[in-house]
Structure formats: structure tokens, C-alpha cells
Amino acid sequence: MKREILITGDGSTTIRIPDWDENYHSSHGAIQEAKHVFIANGLDCFQNHSELAILEIGFGTGLNTFITFLETLKKEKVHYVGVEAYPVSAIELGHMNYVSELNALQYASIFEKMHATAWEYENAITPQFSLTKRQQFFQDITDKNQFHLIYFDAFGYPLQPELWSETIFSKMYEALLPGGVLVTYACRTVIKNAMLAAGFTIEKLLGAPGKREMLRATKV
Numbered sequence: 001m002k003r004e005i006l007i008t009g010d011g012s013t014t015i016r017i018p019d020w021d022e023n024y025h026s027s028h029g030a031i032q033e034a035k036h037v038f039i040a041n042g043l044d045c046f047q048n049h050s051e052l053a054i055l056e057i058g059f060g061t062g063l064n065t066f067i068t069f070l071e072t073l074k075k076e077k078v079h080y081v082g083v084e085a086y087p088v089s090a091i092e093l094g095h096m097n098y099v100s101e102l103n104a105l106q107y108a109s110i111f112e113k114m115h116a117t118a119w120e121y122e123n124a125i126t127p128q129f130s131l132t133k134r135q136q137f138f139q140d141i142t143d144k145n146q147f148h149l150i151y152f153d154a155f156g157y158p159l160q161p162e163l164w165s166e167t168i169f170s171k172m173y174e175a176l177l178p179g180g181v182l183v184t185y186a187c188r189t190v191i192k193n194a195m196l197a198a199g200f201t202i203e204k205l206l207g208a209p210g211k212r213e214m215l216r217a218t219k220v
Contacts, residue, residue: 003015010028011101013097027210033185033210038151038183039071043072049076055083056150058153068080072128081131083136138171139171142171144174145177148176148177149181152172170199172217181216181219192215195217201217201220203215
């Protein structure tokens, strides 16, 4: 299937799949979407935690992982798990300009290491940041009470509605610790209802540029 490199509205890159009319990140800005949805409305909820366990649904290009690393430097110890059924190719990753767009050239080797490390193993990216990449379908996740925070960054509902079901969100609920939070860029009524049915408490929040709203779900 054809895949293209797209420059998004804030100058950062993403991958586009024309046959699906779908991008890995917002065409309005990959970096600004990641910072708004996953950092400002997710990670920042845990500023008082000295140690965090994060699960990302849709590891993809590693953008959310890399930004999380930058945001937690010298603050938290992070155990990060990224789940991806279809890993991005090395050629495509070579076109991602996140290091330069984030003014993080001194950490270029960290971004490279995140993608070079072996799948299915916990890898020490730095002494304070570990990364486990799992090549796994989302429906096969079986974690229980493991994570403080979930970045839910699956492809959109029109393309893969089964990934936004009560079944999947029940798995997310089980994976979170009590008080844990799930954040996602999406805010369809059917998604909200699936989260509620799974047991979450829901908040509608201002969406990233180009999106009116997003959702934050909490395990009480």
C-alpha cells in the first residue's frame, strides 16, 4: 500500500496513507497535536509523580515517545511501553524531522536508539527512561493495573472502528492503575459511550488545532 511523507501545518513530518485517506498525525501539526493531547492533557496530570508507567497505543513514528522523553528529563523516572502491530520502516523514519523541529539535536542519538533497540524487551534508553516496544495487536493486550497513563493514538474511528470499542477500552481500563488516565485526540459520541461502558469517567477537553474536542478518561 502506498505511503507518503507529509509536511504538516507546524512544519513537522508525518506518514500519510492515501488509499485510506489517513495520516499518522494531524495534518494541522504533528508536534503541536502530540504536545496538546498527550503532554498538556495527559503527562502534565502527573507532575508530582517521581516515577511513571506509560502505555502508548500506536507507537508509530516514536514522536510521542520522544517528546515524553524530552518533557521528563531530570523530573521523572519513566517506564514506557509502546504497542505497534505494524512497525514503521527505517526509510520512513529517516524522513521524520522531529529532532530538528523540537530543537533537540543534542538528543538525536536518543531518537535513533529508541528505534534501533530490540522489540519485546525492556531497553534502558537512559538511566531514567526505559522503553519496551511490543509488536502486538491492541486486542491482545492483557496488562493489569500496570500504568498511570495511556496515550491512545490509534488510527481514526472511520478507518478502524473496532479499535475504539468497549472491548478495547475495557482492556485499557484493566491496564491502568486506580486513578490512571487515558487521553486521545478523538471525541465521537460512540467513543465516549464505549469508554463509559468500560467504566471510565469522561472529560471533554479543547482539542488540538483542527479538532474541536478531545477526550480524557479516568479510572476511578
